Amino acid sequence: MSQHLPRASFCLTAALVAFSLPALADPLTVSNWDGYMAADAIDNFNAETGNEAELVLHATNEEIMGKLIASKGVGYDVVFVSSPFAEVLNNLGLAEELDHAKLSNMANLYAEANALQHDPGNTFSVPYAWGTTGLCYRSDLVDAPTSWNDLLKPADSVAGKTTMLATDRWLLAAGQLALGYSVNETDADKMAEVRDLLIEAKGTLLAYDDTTFYAKLVSGEAELVHAWDGWCNYGIGENADIKYTIPEEGSDLWVDTMVILKASENKDAAYAFVNYILDADNHRWAAENILYKVPNEAAMAGLDASLIETFPNMGIQPAEMLAFEQLRDVGAAQRDYSRLVSEIKAAN
Amino acid sequence: MTSDRRPLILMTPALLWLFGLMVVPCVLILALAFFRRGIYGGIEYTLTFENIALVFDPLYFHIFMKSAGIAGLSAAIACVLGYAAAYAIAAMPRRHQPMLLFFAVLPFWSNYLVRTYAWIVLLNREGLIVNLARWIGYQGELPSMLYTESAVVVGLVYNYLPFVILSCYAPLSRLNPDIAEASRDLGASGWTTFRRVTLPMSLPGIATGFVFVFVLSIGNFVTPALLGGGQFQMIGNLVYAQFLTANDWPFGAALSMVLILVMLGLLMLQAVVAERASGGKGQDG
Numbered sequence: 001m002s003q004h005l006p007r008a009s010f011c012l013t014a015a016l017v018a019f020s021l022p023a024l025a026d027p028l029t030v031s032n033w034d035g036y037m038a039a040d041a042i043d044n045f046n047a048e049t050g051n052e053a054e055l056v057l058h059a060t061n062e063e064i065m066g067k068l069i070a071s072k073g074v075g076y077d078v079v080f081v082s083s084p085f086a087e088v089l090n091n092l093g094l095a096e097e098l099d100h101a102k103l104s105n106m107a108n109l110y111a112e113a114n115a116l117q118h119d120p121g122n123t124f125s126v127p128y129a130w131g132t133t134g135l136c137y138r139s140d141l142v143d144a145p146t147s148w149n150d151l152l153k154p155a156d157s158v159a160g161k162t163t164m165l166a167t168d169r170w171l172l173a174a175g176q177l178a179l180g181y182s183v184n185e186t187d188a189d190k191m192a193e194v195r196d197l198l199i200e201a202k203g204t205l206l207a208y209d210d211t212t213f214y215a216k217l218v219s220g221e222a223e224l225v226h227a228w229d230g231w232c233n234y235g236i237g238e239n240a241d242i243k244y245t246i247p248e249e250g251s252d253l254w255v256d257t258m259v260i261l262k263a264s265e266n267k268d269a270a271y272a273f274v275n276y277i278l279d280a281d282n283h284r285w286a287a288e289n290i291l292y293k294v295p296n297e298a299a300m301a302g303l304d305a306s307l308i309e310t311f312p313n314m315g316i317q318p319a320e321m322l323a324f325e326q327l328r329d330v331g332a333a334q335r336d337y338s339r340l341v342s343e344i345k346a347a348n
Numbered sequence: 349m350t351s352d353r354r355p356l357i358l359m360t361p362a363l364l365w366l367f368g369l370m371v372v373p374c375v376l377i378l379a380l381a382f383f384r385r386g387i388y389g390g391i392e393y394t395l396t397f398e399n400i401a402l403v404f405d406p407l408y409f410h411i412f413m414k415s416a417g418i419a420g421l422s423a424a425i426a427c428v429l430g431y432a433a434a435y436a437i438a439a440m441p442r443r444h445q446p447m448l449l450f451f452a453v454l455p456f457w458s459n460y461l462v463r464t465y466a467w468i469v470l471l472n473r474e475g476l477i478v479n480l481a482r483w484i485g486y487q488g489e490l491p492s493m494l495y496t497e498s499a500v501v502v503g504l505v506y507n508y509l510p511f512v513i514l515s516c517y518a519p520l521s522r523l524n525p526d527i528a529e530a531s532r533d534l535g536a537s538g539w540t541t542f543r544r545v546t547l548p549m550s551l552p553g554i555a556t557g558f559v560f561v562f563v564l565s566i567g568n569f570v571t572p573a574l575l576g577g578g579q580f581q582m583i584g585n586l587v588y589a590q591f592l593t594a595n596d597w598p599f600g601a602a603l604s605m606v607l608i609l610v611m612l613g614l615l616m617l618q619a620v621v622a623e624r625a626s627g628g629k630g631q632d633g
Contacts, residue, residue, distance in 0.1 A: 060593065065388075069390045088388050161473075208579060334594075335594075339407070342407060342411070342581065346410060
C-alpha cells in the first residue's frame with residue numbers, strides 16, 4: 001500500500017500535467033479557405049502579438065458548418081464563413097456576441113459595412129471581404145455580355161463554352177436574378193420557374209465549376225463564365241483580355257465574415273486576431289494578396305491605383321454594392337434549395 | 349491440432365482493426381438513416397423512416413438508375429477490353445507473362461487523381477487530342493469530348509481496367525490446354541471451342557471483374573465530378589453532397605445504406621457464379 005501510494009500520486013500528477021499542458025499551450029485555431037489570407041498573416045500575427053495562432057483550412061462553407069454544428073463550436077476560435085452561414089451560427093447560438101470595445105479597428109470599416117442586411121451593426125460577425133457575382137469573359141472572343149440571359153441562353157457561338165457556379169445558392173441566384181426574383185425567393189412556383197430555366201441553361205454549359213473557371217477562360221476552353229468578382233481577377237492577372245461585368249439585372253452582394261465562436265477558450269486572442277486583420281495595413285495586405293475588395297475604408301484608401309487599373313472590379317464602390325441584395329439564411333427552405341439543385345444536376 | 353489457436357491469434361489484430369475502424373463507424377453512420385435532420389443540419393434523435401422512403405423518390409431513384417447504367421456500361425466495356433487483354437497475355441509464352449501483367453497494373457502506381465486529370469489534359473477543347481487533330485490538318489470545330497457522359501465512362505473504364513485483366517487472367521492462365529485440344533479433336537472449330545469451352549470456364553473471372561468495376565464505379569464521385577464537369581450526378585456525388593454540402597447526414601446515410609445493400613447483393617451473386625463454376629469442375633480443389 002505504502003509502496004503504491006507514491007506511484008499513484010505520481011501518475012495523478014503526470015495525468016494532470018498531461019491534461020493541463022495542452023490547455024496552457026492551446027493555440028488559437030483559425031479556420032479559413034485556402035489562399036484567402038496573405039500567406040504570412042498568421043505568422044505576422046503571432047510575431048507581433050505573442051499569440052500562438054494556427055490556421056486550419058476548410059474547402060467550403062458547408063464543410064466548416066458541418067464540423068461546427070457537430071462539435072457545438074468547440075475546437076475553433078475564429079472562423080471565416082459567408083454571411084448566410086454566419087447568420088446560421090448566430091441562430092444556433094454558436095456565435096459570440098461581439099464586444100466592440102475589444103475591436104478598436106472596427107473604426108476602419110466603411111459606414112456601409114456597418115449596415116449589412118445580415119447583421120446590422122456587426123453584432124456577431126465582422127465583414128472580411130465583399131463583392132459581387134457576375135460574368136467573367138474573354139473580351140477578345142465574345143461580345144460584352146449585358147444580361148444573365150447571355151449566360152443562361154447563350155448565342156450559338158458561345159454555347160458549350162460557358163460555365164456556372166455549382167454551389168447551391170449562387171447557382172440558383174443566377175436564375176433568380178435573370179427572372180427578376182429575389183435571391184432569397186422561396187415561393188415554390190417561382191422556384192420551379194428558376195429550376196426550369198437553369199435546366200435549359202445546363203444544356204448549353206461546358207461544365208459547372210466553382211474553382212477553376214478562370215483557368216478555363218485563360219486556356220480558351222470557356223469564353224464566358226459565372227464568377228465571383230475577386231476570383232475573375234486571377235484570370236485577368238494572366239490574360240488582360242479577360243473582363244468582369246455585373247449584368248443589368250443585378251448581382252447579389254456577398255460578404256465573407258469573421259465569426260468568433262462562443263465556445264472559444266481563447267477569446268482575448270480571438271478578439272486580438274480579428275482586430276489585427278482589421279488594421280488598415282494588414283487588411284490592405286490581405287486585399288492585395290487575395291485580389292478581393294475588403295470592407296475596410298482605411299485599407300482600400302491605401303491600395304495602389306495601378307492595382308485598381310489592372311483589376312477594375314477592385315474599384316466597385318460600397319454604395320454600388322449595397323444596392324444589391326445579400327444571400328440570407330432561408331432556414332428550412334434550404335432543404336428545398338438542395339433538392340432543386342439535385343433536380344437540375346440530375347436532368348439531362 | 350484442433351486446439352491450435354495460432355490462426356485465431358494471427359487474425360485478431362486484423363479483425364479488431366476491421367471491426368473497430370470499419371464495422372463500428374459504418375453501423376453508426378447507417379443508424380443515422382433512421383433519424384431526422386435538424387433545420388441547420390445536425391441530427392434530431394426522433395425515429396423516422398422518411399429518409400429511406402426518400403431514396404425511392406423518383407428524383408433520387410432516377411439518379412440511382414442512371415448511376416447503375418453508367419457503372420454497368422463501364423463494367424461491360426472494361427470486361428470486353430480486359431478479357432481480350434487477359435486472353436492475349438495468357439496465350440503468350442509463360443516467361444513473358446509476369447512482365448505483361450506488370451505493365452497492365454502499372455497505372456496503379458500513380459495517384460488516382462493524377463490519372464483522372466490526365467484525361468482532362470487529353471480531352472479538353474484545347475487539349476492534346478484536339479491539337480493533334482489540328483496538326484494533322486483537321487479544320488472544323490470539334491465537339492467537346494470532356495464533361496460528357498462518355499468522358500465519365502472512359503475515365504471509369506481506364507481506371508478499373510487492370511482489375512478485370514487480373515481477374516480474367518487468373519482462370520485463363522490456369523486453363524488446361526489439353527481441354528481445348530480435346531474440343532478441337534472432337535471437331536469443334538476455334539470459335540466454338542472458345543464459346544463452349546474456354547469462355548464458360550473463365551466466366552468466374554469475368555463475373556469478378558464485372559462486379560468489381562460496377563461496385564467501384566457506382567459509388568465513385570471523383571470521376572463524374574472531374575470528367576463530367578459536375579453535370580452528371582452519380583449516386584456517389586449525391587451521397588457526398590448530403591454529407592458535405594447539404595449537411596443532411598440522415599439522408600446521406602440512407603442513400604449509403606441502400607448502396608451498400610446493392611453492392612452486397614452483387615457480391616453475393618458473384619460468389620454464387622464462382623461457386624457454380626468451380627462446382628462444375630468437380631472436386632479439384
